[in-house]
Amino acid sequence: MTDLQPVRGTRDFYPEELRLRNWLFGIWRETALRFGFEEYDTCVLESEALYIRKAGDEITEQLYSFADKGGRRLALRPELTPSLARMIYQRARQLRFPLKWFAIPQCFRYERMTRGRKREHFQWNMDIVGQAGQIAEIELLSALVTGLEAMGLTSAHVRIHLSDRRLLDAVLDHLDVTADHLRVMIVIDKRDKVTPETLDALLVEQGLAPAQIARLNAIMRMATLAEIKAELGAVPAAVDLENLLGSLARMGYGDWVHFDITVVRGLSYYTGTVFEVRDRGAKLRAIAGGARYLSQDLDAGVQYPAVGFGFGDVVILELLADLKLLPALERQIDFAVIPFSPAEHAKALEIGQALRRAGLRVDGDFSGSNLKRALQRASEIGAARAVLLMPEELARGELVVRDMAARSERRATIAAFLAEPR
Amino acid sequence: MTDLQPVRGTRDFYPEELRLRNWLFGIWRETALRFGFEEYDTCVLESEALYIRKAGDEITEQLYSFADKGGRRLALRPELTPSLARMIYQRARQLRFPLKWFAIPQCFRYERMTRGRKREHFQWNMDIVGQAGQIAEIELLSALVTGLEAMGLTSAHVRIHLSDRRLLDAVLDHLDVTADHLRVMIVIDKRDKVTPETLDALLVEQGLAPAQIARLNAIMRMATLAEIKAELGAVPAAVDLENLLGSLARMGYGDWVHFDITVVRGLSYYTGTVFEVRDRGAKLRAIAGGARYLSQDLDAGVQYPAVGFGFGDVVILELLADLKLLPALERQIDFAVIPFSPAEHAKALEIGQALRRAGLRVDGDFSGSNLKRALQRASEIGAARAVLLMPEELARGELVVRDMAARSERRATIAAFLAEPR
Numbered sequence: 001m002t003d004l005q006p007v008r009g010t011r012d013f014y015p016e017e018l019r020l021r022n023w024l025f026g027i028w029r030e031t032a033l034r035f036g037f038e039e040y041d042t043c044v045l046e047s048e049a050l051y052i053r054k055a056g057d058e059i060t061e062q063l064y065s066f067a068d069k070g071g072r073r074l075a076l077r078p079e080l081t082p083s084l085a086r087m088i089y090q091r092a093r094q095l096r097f098p099l100k101w102f103a104i105p106q107c108f109r110y111e112r113m114t115r116g117r118k119r120e121h122f123q124w125n126m127d128i129v130g131q132a133g134q135i136a137e138i139e140l141l142s143a144l145v146t147g148l149e150a151m152g153l154t155s156a157h158v159r160i161h162l163s164d165r166r167l168l169d170a171v172l173d174h175l176d177v178t179a180d181h182l183r184v185m186i187v188i189d190k191r192d193k194v195t196p197e198t199l200d201a202l203l204v205e206q207g208l209a210p211a212q213i214a215r216l217n218a219i220m221r222m223a224t225l226a227e228i229k230a231e232l233g234a235v236p237a238a239v240d241l242e243n244l245l246g247s248l249a250r251m252g253y254g255d256w257v258h259f260d261i262t263v264v265r266g267l268s269y270y271t272g273t274v275f276e277v278r279d280r281g282a283k284l285r286a287i288a289g290g291a292r293y294l295s296q297d298l299d300a301g302v303q304y305p306a307v308g309f310g311f312g313d314v315v316i317l318e319l320l321a322d323l324k325l326l327p328a329l330e331r332q333i334d335f336a337v338i339p340f341s342p343a344e345h346a347k348a349l350e351i352g353q354a355l356r357r358a359g360l361r362v363d364g365d366f367s368g369s370n371l372k373r374a375l376q377r378a379s380e381i382g383a384a385r386a387v388l389l390m391p392e393e394l395a396r397g398e399l400v401v402r403d404m405a406a407r408s409e410r411r412a413t414i415a416a417f418l419a420e421p422r
Numbered sequence: 423m424t425d426l427q428p429v430r431g432t433r434d435f436y437p438e439e440l441r442l443r444n445w446l447f448g449i450w451r452e453t454a455l456r457f458g459f460e461e462y463d464t465c466v467l468e469s470e471a472l473y474i475r476k477a478g479d480e481i482t483e484q485l486y487s488f489a490d491k492g493g494r495r496l497a498l499r500p501e502l503t504p505s506l507a508r509m510i511y512q513r514a515r516q517l518r519f520p521l522k523w524f525a526i527p528q529c530f531r532y533e534r535m536t537r538g539r540k541r542e543h544f545q546w547n548m549d550i551v552g553q554a555g556q557i558a559e560i561e562l563l564s565a566l567v568t569g570l571e572a573m574g575l576t577s578a579h580v581r582i583h584l585s586d587r588r589l590l591d592a593v594l595d596h597l598d599v600t601a602d603h604l605r606v607m608i609v610i611d612k613r614d615k616v617t618p619e620t621l622d623a624l625l626v627e628q629g630l631a632p633a634q635i636a637r638l639n640a641i642m643r644m645a646t647l648a649e650i651k652a653e654l655g656a657v658p659a660a661v662d663l664e665n666l667l668g669s670l671a672r673m674g675y676g677d678w679v680h681f682d683i684t685v686v687r688g689l690s691y692y693t694g695t696v697f698e699v700r701d702r703g704a705k706l707r708a709i710a711g712g713a714r715y716l717s718q719d720l721d722a723g724v725q726y727p728a729v730g731f732g733f734g735d736v737v738i739l740e741l742l743a744d745l746k747l748l749p750a751l752e753r754q755i756d757f758a759v760i761p762f763s764p765a766e767h768a769k770a771l772e773i774g775q776a777l778r779r780a781g782l783r784v785d786g787d788f789s790g791s792n793l794k795r796a797l798q799r800a801s802e803i804g805a806a807r808a809v810l811l812m813p814e815e816l817a818r819g820e821l822v823v824r825d826m827a828a829r830s831e832r833r834a835t836i837a838a839f840l841a842e843p844r
Contacts, residue, residue, distance in 0.1 A: 015462050045486075066488030100785070142771075256509060356568065
């Protein structure tokens, strides 16, 4: 074995890192359950066809795809939504809508790596499917804020940048852009990733005239919905967005939510509300992103209104580390059972078994190291107490229990100790 | 989207299936923690080189492997042990041995599908690394039995078939087999998968003479260690195995553990104890399998004695279903909040928010369906109580709380209800 590193762009999780991951997943899971969502999952391996789209989504270019031994074209999922759609249409007749489903899948994209960007990440996915009105957005964004709060974050750290694809569509109409609006939007989404000059050049490629580009850039710099409305008039998308912002403010989320016309998101199938969570310093990539979309089975001609978000584990853990908000999570063991010598091994196994049957977490130290080292190890593995099995005490049916934090010891008969292990 | 099915050999987990998976994973995790194991994880995507071996392991032939966009040869992991070894040697100097680590990875093998055999499964992995004596086997097998018991199984349902590769090695020595013993063992491991005639032909291919094969088959039919010892003499492997069986019997696991010379396991790097969990009816594939092995970094020349097992989710769920031991796990919601009409939506959001902040699981019904249907849905989604927001009651600052099981209703002021939601 020559290469001990994980595959470039992927991560190993040593126990201390996995405790942190479990903490984060625990917040995601608990928040989802509190909002009445049900957990589901699909396989990381999917048909490549699910991700081949026409609008130039980055996702298609970044696929990990290959043929299996049977010649099937497969891919590691870059996102979960197409799998969710597949599951829904497979059982559309049996399922009760609206669905509120969540999952924590690992997703893969072959990307150039920078800070907060690996080639895999775990992603908290929350989707409400089959509910058209803004209530779905309000419930989903409430869950998002609740999850952020549970991590110790406030609106002083992060904000939800919110817009609506239909508003940008109205802007492009207003500017008489005749090119395919979706393709133009996918270009506008690159705004943060390329220079202003490159962006202008890409817009020219899409057929926009210099005057259109100048006016578009001016609108994209507008900070308030009022300014946009003054430019476009009270188009339906602006009115809807105003209502949504009002509802969220009444829920107490006014500080959390920030109107931002530049939010587009990169996927071609989004149809309305779009949002992303960003750190206030704008130092990191988007922490989470979501949108309204139509979940549709083209064969059956059925479509469901849906809204959902994805929230990755990589960027948030970097932000929480920067803010010193990561919890200190130590290994926890109730009892370290320490036999003095091999003569006490059988007794140690027996006592360990009795404690575990009582639901306690037990580690047995059969390393043969001396008492001092064994106690040091008990302390290192996070044992609350050590049970010492010494020849003399055992001969009298007794053992020694050491409280590791208090550094105090007591003697007890084995029977009394097992009747009430402490 | 034309194909709604998951990729052949892979599974979707709808919420009712995921609840069952979480139940099983919960038992695995809780058992591991009770035995003092720490959780870790690696990426499902690994370097193909980790799995290329010379001994003709089936695993190499069944790899999902491919080149990424950078030309790296990658594979979806078929098992976790090579990744574990990689992690250990990456940090060998910082880690404290013995390690007791567990994980629940998804593993992939491109296999012909039959009952209990898919192309992916989740596998409970438990490994003790850096502990040479039989205590490691005893602790590991105790954890295995504890996990099986937590699923409701007894030794009347399943048994651990136990042997030692060194014993089979001694048998081959005894028969003067000069061919590579490891390759012969890999052939013997196919015993349950091919006909006796095919097995004999494969042994001939390995260079065994008809007389050797006949004597080998006779030994493989021996049911007790005493018979084997009568044939071979008290070879060290037989003595060790006798000691291990004795220790396990003293722990109360005598009925669970069954000596079985035919157990070999398919991996080339196993060095000692080998075992598998089998259903008593022998109707299913092995439920779990494990072995002693040497975890080694060939570059560094360091090696650690290790023992571990893998326990898949597919076969056990089939067995538990056959035995009607699967729990009935329903969706659980504390409160379904039901606004009478859109006029009560804002109040419903507010009450839902207050209940969720109190840690309760809440679903809001904004479907606009009539009260009867809304209550039916509340019952279907497993709500313990429904909170009805009716115009007249709300005007008086009151709401109606319905206990879904008792079919009883009570009125309460909003303030009183939120002070003590029940």
